[in-house]
Amino acid sequence: MEKIIIEGGIPLRGEVSISGSKNAALPIIASSIMFDDSNNELYNVPNLQDIVTIKKLLISLNAEVKDSDDGKLFINTSTINNFDAPYDLVKTMRASVLVLGPLLAKYKRARVSLPGGCAIGARPIDFHLQALRALGASITMEHGYVEATAGKLKGAEIIFPIPSVTGTENIIMAATLAEGTTIIKNAAREPEIDDLILALCNGGANIKRVMPSVIVIKGVKKLNKLSHYIVSDRIEAGTYMVASAITQGDIIVKNVDLNHISSITDKLTEAGVKINVISPSSIRVKGPKIIKSVDISTAPFPYFPTDMQAQMMALMSIANGLCVITENIFENRFMHVAELRRLGADIKVCGNFAIVKGTGALLGTDVMATDLRASASLVLAGLASSKDYTSISRIYHLDRGYEAMEKKLSGLGAIISRVDDSNKTDYNDNEDYLTSQSMQSIASGIK
C-alpha cells in the first residue's frame, strides 16, 4: 500500500501550474458518446485515476480511446454497441452515472449501476431519474441497476429541487438530441457545467444559460465533432493557494481561471493571505505569519465550494482563534476531522458544524485518507506540521483528483515522497474500522 511522507514546516516558494479540471473532463468525456465523428479530440485532460476509470467505462461500451501523456485524448464512439455501465466500475466512481444522459440521447437505452454509498454522503441520483422521466424516458430499477429506455426524448421544463451539478449535466446531455426545447430551472451554476455547454455547442448543440440558474436546450438532430480544451481545475488551484497560506509560503499559481476562484480568494484574503493578480491567468499567494480564524459555510457556486471545505479546515487548525465551519452540501463530509485531530488540531463536530480552535501549529504523525478532499487536507496539514514526519496512508483517494501532487509540491520546495510499504500490515487500513468509526461519529452527533 502506498503512503506519502512529508517533512513539514517548510515555506513553499516558486511556481505551480494547474491542470485541467477533473469535474469538467468527466462530463465532457461522457458526452463524446453523443458525437458522430470517429476522431473526437480533448486537450488539457488531467492524468487522474477518475479519468482512467471513465476511459475504462467508455472502452467497456466498445468505444475506442487513445491518449497521449501530454493530456490529449482521442475518442471514437461510433463503435459503441454495449450500453451497460457495470457496478465494478461505477462503484469506484459515482460520476460514471454521467453516461446515462448521453446513452439515452444517442441510443435511447442505458443500463447503469446505481453508484452505491460514498464516504461523504448517500448522494442519491433521484433528481437525475425524475428529470429523465420528464423527458420521456422510462426508468426502472432492477438488481441495483437503473434500466432506462426511451422511444424518443422530448423537451420539457425541469425544475431541480436543489441545484445538482451532475444532475444538471446529465439532463443537458439528454436534452441535446431530444425533440423540442428543454428548460432547466434551478440549474447548478458550477463553471464545469459551462465548459460542458461550450464543448457541446462547438460540436453543433444549441444550449444557452439564459439566466444564472436557467439553461435552455434546443434539441438538434446530430452532433458532429467534439474538440475541446478542458478548463482549469479551480479546486486544485484553491488547494495550492491554501498550501502557500498554511506554510507562510510565497508562490505563483499559473493557468487559473480567475473568475472561478473568487469565493476562495475572498475567504483566504479575509484570513490574512495576500493574493495578487499578476497576469490574466496567474496569481501570487503569500501566507502571513498569523492566519486569522474565519467562519466558512459551503454552498453551491458561486459561493464557497464544499470541495474546498476540508482544505480550509486544515488552514483554520493553525489559525489564531475560533471559527465555525458549516457543511451544507453533504451530510458526512467531516471524515478528515478525526485525522486532523491526530495531528493536534482542536476541532469539535456538532451535526454539520465543526468548531475549529486554531492551535497555531500541528505536529506530524501517521494519518489515513478517507476521501479525495480529506486526503488533500491531510497533505496540507502535513506541510504545516513542525517536528517529525507526517505519513498519509490510503493515498489512492488523492490520486483520484490531484495530478502529480508530490511532484508539484516538491517543485515548490516541499520535502515530500511516495513510498510503497505494502510489506507492512497497516492495522488501521481496515474499511470496517473506518466504517464503524464513521458510523459512531454520525450516531454520536456531538463529540
Ligand code: EPZ
Ligand atoms: C459534483 O457532485 C462534484 N462531482 C462533487 O465533487 C461536488 O462536491 C458536488 O458536485 C457539489 O459541488 C463531479 O462533478 C464529478 P450534486 P454531484 O448532485 O453532482 C443532493 C469532488 O471532490 N442530490 O451537486 O454528485 C446530494 O446528495 C467531488 O471533486 C440529491 O439529493 O453533487 C448533495 O447533497 C465530490 N439527489 C446535493 O444534492 C440527486 O439526484 C448536491 O449534490 C442529486 C444530488
